[in-house]
Amino acid sequence: MEKTKYIWFNGKFLRWKQAKIHILTHALHYGSGVFEGIRCYKTQDGPAVFRLKEHIDRLFNSAKFLKIKIPFSKKEFQKSILELIKLNKIEECYIRPIVFYGYGKMGLNPKGASVDCAAILWPWGKYLKDKVKVKISKFIRLHPQSVVSSAKVCGYYVNSIFSTFDAEKDGFDESILLDYRGFVAEGPGENIFIVKNKKLLTPKLGSILPGITRDSIIKIAKDIKIEVIEKDISVKELKNCDEAFFTGTAAEITPIYQIDEKIINKGEIGEITKILQEKFYQIVHGEDKKYKKWLAYVK
Ligand code: PMP
Secondary structure, three states, X not given: OOOOOEEEEOOEEEEHHHOOOOXXXXXXXXXXXXXXXXXXXXXXXXOEEEOHHHHHHHHHHHHHHOOOOOOOOHHHHHHHHHHHHHHOOOOOEEEEEEEEEOOOOOOOOOOOOOEEEEEEEEOOOOOOOOOEEEEEEEEEOOOOOOOOOOOOEHHHHHHHHHHHHHHHHOOOOEEEEEOOOOOEEEOOOOEEEEEEOOEXXXXXXXXXXXXXXXXXXXXXXXXXXXXXXXXXXXXXXXXXXXXXEEEEOXXXXXXXXXXXXXXXXXXXXXXXXXXXXXXXXXXXXXXXXXXXXXXXXXX
């Protein structure tokens, strides 16, 4: 992977190679950490982080469910990330804040383990292809009574890894996981939207991560008078859509051109998808004044 010079680790800026943890780190054994994925984009006024506040809010909220006490304030966390971008002299990157139970305790109750905090960043271009074919996974999303769905917990991602393997095995680019009732939930690291009769539909919250890109697309669509409906979506409805796309920090807006055997919109990127995708890229690059509040500039 592409390295950068510094990593922010427990309040210090360390050299990339020096940011190390013990083999008995609690989170390595039990997945007891929480993390974020954030992107920083190049703009006319220098690098800017997209919706930094919302990502840090979600990080702290995820930590709360795991009873992790973060020894920094939200403001300090945000400031450290902006400083890290500056120190690394990078214009565009993916940012990975992570907070986890560290060394000092084994056994499932992490009480007594240290809490470690880090932020790492590196250049990360396209996460998925320009458009993708997806398989409805044989694995289902974690039951909302098995986990706290709104938290972004490290351990949850083995579910995503299994479904990714399943899709890859059958020659697909990505998977779609259904929820425990058989309705459409989300991708392994993305939320999903479909377009039907010019309306935008997306699974309602419950079994999915409340994505910040999802929230952004809902707001952008409403602003340009596209009706948005958050509801249960069946597999039949999904496959009969006019357009489909994923949203996520890593995936940004990725059009879906095939779901299982079904080709969507003759395999082409849909009209509404294109409009939203263009708007999104304008916004993240600071080209739309109306949404400047979503950008934290690296000064
Ligand atoms: N669902 C899952 C399971 C994810 O991991 C992600 C990526 N964080 C998303 C949805 C999209 O969330 P966001 O738009 O906040 O990146």
